[in-house]
Amino acid sequence: MQPTATVLVYSDNAHTREQVRLAAGRRPAADVPPVEFLECATLPAVLDALDRGGVDVCVLDGETAPAGGMGVCRQIKDEIFRCPPVLVLIGRPQDAWLATWSRADAAVTLPVEPVEFADSLAALLRTRLSVGA
Numbered sequence: 001m002q003p004t005a006t007v008l009v010y011s012d013n014a015h016t017r018e019q020v021r022l023a024a025g026r027r028p029a030a031d032v033p034p035v036e037f038l039e040c041a042t043l044p045a046v047l048d049a050l051d052r053g054g055v056d057v058c059v060l061d062g063e064t065a066p067a068g069g070m071g072v073c074r075q076i077k078d079e080i081f082r083c084p085p086v087l088v089l090i091g092r093p094q095d096a097w098l099a100t101w102s103r104a105d106a107a108v109t110l111p112v113e114p115v116e117f118a119d120s121l122a123a124l125l126r127t128r129l130s131v132g133a
Contacts, residue, residue: 002033002129003033003034004033004034004035004036005032005033005034005035005036005056005057005125005128005129006035006036006037006038006054006055006056006057007020007024007035007036007037007038007055007056007057007058007059007121008037008038008040008046008049008050008055008057008058008059008084009021009037009038009039009040009059010040010041010043010045010046010058010059010060010061010064010069010072011041011060011061011063011064011069011089012041012042012061012064012065013061013063013064014041016061016063016089016110016112017037017039017041019111019112020037020059020089020112020117021037022114023112023113023114023117023118024037024117024118024121025118028117028118028119028121028122028125029118029119029122029125029126031122031126032122032125032126032129033125033129035121035125038055042067043067043072046058046060046072046076047076047079050076050080050083050084051080055084056084056125056128056129057084057085057086057087057121057124057125057128058073058076058084058085058086058087059086059087059088059089059121060072060073060086060087060088060089060104061088061089061110062088062089062090062091062095062098062099063089063091063110069088069089069102070088070090070095070098070099070101070102070104071102073086073088073099073102073103073104074101074102074103077102077103084128085105085106085124085127085128086102086103086104086105086106087104087105087106087107087108087117087120087121087124088102088104088106088107088108089107089108089109089110089112090107090108090109090110091109091110092109093109095107105124105127106120106123106124108120
């Protein structure tokens, strides 16, 4: 198992980024490595971080403005070679179809529910780390 996994968190709202960090904890599941968070508040910061590499999973806030997480997801799925799995935070359950349109690998609703979020994040980490092994 690798020593840590890097989770990129994109939101213009510091409280949302904090919810994600607290819900995931240091290790979202016993069978995945501890996580380190890379926080981004703007689209250019997200693209720069992904260009540098080393990101294992992206968590994108669909409620961020002006570049919402679902649009960013679709963009990075098109533009980033071997794009990491993406978990999109959606404002309401009815937005799940938009998460599908964006090609997100998973979606959870806001506010972040810790058990649901940690389970979804751990599943994406397992997928990413098994592919990289």
